Amino acid sequence: MKIGVPTEIKTHEYRVGLTPAAVRELTSHGHQVLVQQGAAQAIGFPDDAYRAAGATIAPDAPAVFAGAEMIVKVKEPQPAEIALLRHGQVLFTYLHLAADREQTLGLVASQATCIAYETVTDKSGALPLLAPMSEVAGRMSVQVGAHCLEREQGGAGVLLGGVPGVPAGRVVVIGGGVSGTHALRMAIGIGAHVTVIDKSLPRLRQLEQEFGTRAQTLFSTTDAIERAVAEADLVIGAVLVPGAAAPKLVSRAMVRRMRPGSVIVDIAIDQGGIFETSRPTTHAQPTYVEEGVVHYCVTNMPGAVARTSTLALGNATLPFVLALADKGWKDAVTSDPHLLAGLNVHAGHVTHPAVAQDLDLPYRPPEHAIAL
Numbered sequence: 001m002k003i004g005v006p007t008e009i010k011t012h013e014y015r016v017g018l019t020p021a022a023v024r025e026l027t028s029h030g031h032q033v034l035v036q037q038g039a040a041q042a043i044g045f046p047d048d049a050y051r052a053a054g055a056t057i058a059p060d061a062p063a064v065f066a067g068a069e070m071i072v073k074v075k076e077p078q079p080a081e082i083a084l085l086r087h088g089q090v091l092f093t094y095l096h097l098a099a100d101r102e103q104t105l106g107l108v109a110s111q112a113t114c115i116a117y118e119t120v121t122d123k124s125g126a127l128p129l130l131a132p133m134s135e136v137a138g139r140m141s142v143q144v145g146a147h148c149l150e151r152e153q154g155g156a157g158v159l160l161g162g163v164p165g166v167p168a169g170r171v172v173v174i175g176g177g178v179s180g181t182h183a184l185r186m187a188i189g190i191g192a193h194v195t196v197i198d199k200s201l202p203r204l205r206q207l208e209q210e211f212g213t214r215a216q217t218l219f220s221t222t223d224a225i226e227r228a229v230a231e232a233d234l235v236i237g238a239v240l241v242p243g244a245a246a247p248k249l250v251s252r253a254m255v256r257r258m259r260p261g262s263v264i265v266d267i268a269i270d271q272g273g274i275f276e277t278s279r280p281t282t283h284a285q286p287t288y289v290e291e292g293v294v295h296y297c298v299t300n301m302p303g304a305v306a307r308t309s310t311l312a313l314g315n316a317t318l319p320f321v322l323a324l325a326d327k328g329w330k331d332a333v334t335s336d337p338h339l340l341a342g343l344n345v346h347a348g349h350v351t352h353p354a355v356a357q358d359l360d361l362p363y364r365p366p367e368h369a370i371a372l
Contacts, residue, residue: 001325002032004068006061007039010075010299012283014306016040017072017093019314020049022321027054031325034058034067043307065089070329072321074313075300076103087111087347090329092321094118094133095344098245098358099272107345108361113329117313119243119352120320120342127242129320129342131178132312134267136302138182138238141265142171142190144296145234148263148287154294156261158233161191168193172228174220174249174274175238176203179267181210183236188214195228225249230257237266237274243344243354246271252291260292269297330370340366347372 003026005017016039018026023033033055037047047057058064065071065084073093077085082103085091088111095116097104107114117129127134142160149155149169162168171187173180176198187194188211198204199220208217218224229235229250235258239246246268255264255277266273269280277290281297283304288295302309320339323332333340344352349364349372356363 001328002034002067002069003321003325004058004064004071005033005035005039005055006064006071006073006081007036008074008303009061009078009081010282010303013075013300013303014040014042015074015303015310015313016043016045017074018321019310020045020053020055022314022318023050023055024053025318025322026325029322029326032056034064036061036064040310043310070324072317074310075303076100077107079106082106082110085110085112089113090115090324092117092317092324094270096270097344097350097352097355098243099270101359104345104350104355104359104361108348108350111348112345113343113347114345115324115329115333115339115342116243116344116352117317117342119344121242121338123338127240129313129316130240132316133302133309134177134179134240135182136305136309136312137267138179139186140301140304141179141183141236141238141267142186142192142234144286144301145171145236145263145265146190148265148294148296149233149261151261154261154287154289155263156233156259158261160187160234169233170231171195171234171236172197172232173236173238174225175240175268176200176207176217177238177240179240180236180238181207183238183267184211184215187234192234195232197224197228220249226254226257229254232258232262234263234265237264237268237278239268239274240271241354243352244271245358246274248274248276250275252276255293256291258291258293261294262292263294263296265296267301270299273297333366334370343369346370
């Protein structure tokens with residue numbers, strides 16, 4: 001198979017779809033890989049490293065898209081990239097379609113086969129290709145939240161870990177999944193007073209067993225969220241509904257009750273965010289102030305630590321890229337229900353139920369779409 005790796009063009013996005021090590025694996029299996037010139041130069045993977053792994057360096061994105069049967073990316077395709085997709089071509093990347101009608105309609109019109117990292121499952125029902133970036137985003141959320149609390153960043157001037165004689169800052173994590181757990185670990189590590197809110201009692205029990213009295217656990221109700229948010233210095237939104245838009249759990253009224261200079265970090269912003277006051281931002285302008293509260297809502301948080309993120313993501317995606325290339329995409333997805341769960345758009349049809357429901361678009365089950 002001919003596989004293309006374009007340079008990411010989202011604002012301040014430096015990750016790359018395949019590392020030189022991954023290219024070496026693919027070429028050793030007999031596949032051809034086209035990598036756009038300079039695609040990973042910024043994170044220490046020069047073109048010569050890709051050449052040594054067996055890749056061909058293409059001068060620009062149109063050459064990559066034109067020469068490849070499958071495109072492997074990191075972030076959702078931008079409009080200029082959607083225009084380069086064609087019927088029968090496979091796109092394998094993060095998509096987050098449920099909060100992006102325009103992108104969804106563009107991919108439908110392209111007639112391409114679009115497989116989303118974030119809805120590929122495993123035997124336990126987990127999301128193995130989302131997990132690495134959720135881990136990164138969870139850890140980063142405390143780091144960036146602490147920075148935003150500094151006075152010159154618009155924050156209240158609170159040190160999350162406190163000092164002797166001064167109480168630690170209060171961190172509230174809404175959602176106890178992968179990103180939430182990693183946020184908890186970081187917040188506890190710096191000495192903050194930490195509360196986690198989740199709707200699953202079994203998950204809360206697991207978190208209590210892992211963190212003990214270092215984190216307070218609360219069952220998710222409107223009242224519990226309202227009280228915890230009002231007292232917090234930093235609130236981290238870490239709720240995920242696979243494939244679907246994030247629920248709005250924190251209203252504008254709740255945000256208004258927070259102390260001025262408090263901080264919100266909405267990890268769920270890729271799926272629309274869990275705060276009513278959230279709107280997407282970029283690494284170029286990561287924050288804004290709404291209702292007196294600093295909001296950090298960057299849609300590609302892990303892009304700030306692009307080398308670490310690329311290596312972590314590549315470890316997870318490579319087996320699936322190999323399966324798609326070795327077997328052909330159709331045999332790969334029909335023989336693996338977990339990879340089939342990643343199929344979001346195919347040949348002009350939306351094939352993921354949550355995406356279709358949230359965007360009010362016609363839905364065709366993936367098995368039926370593939371058979372057309």
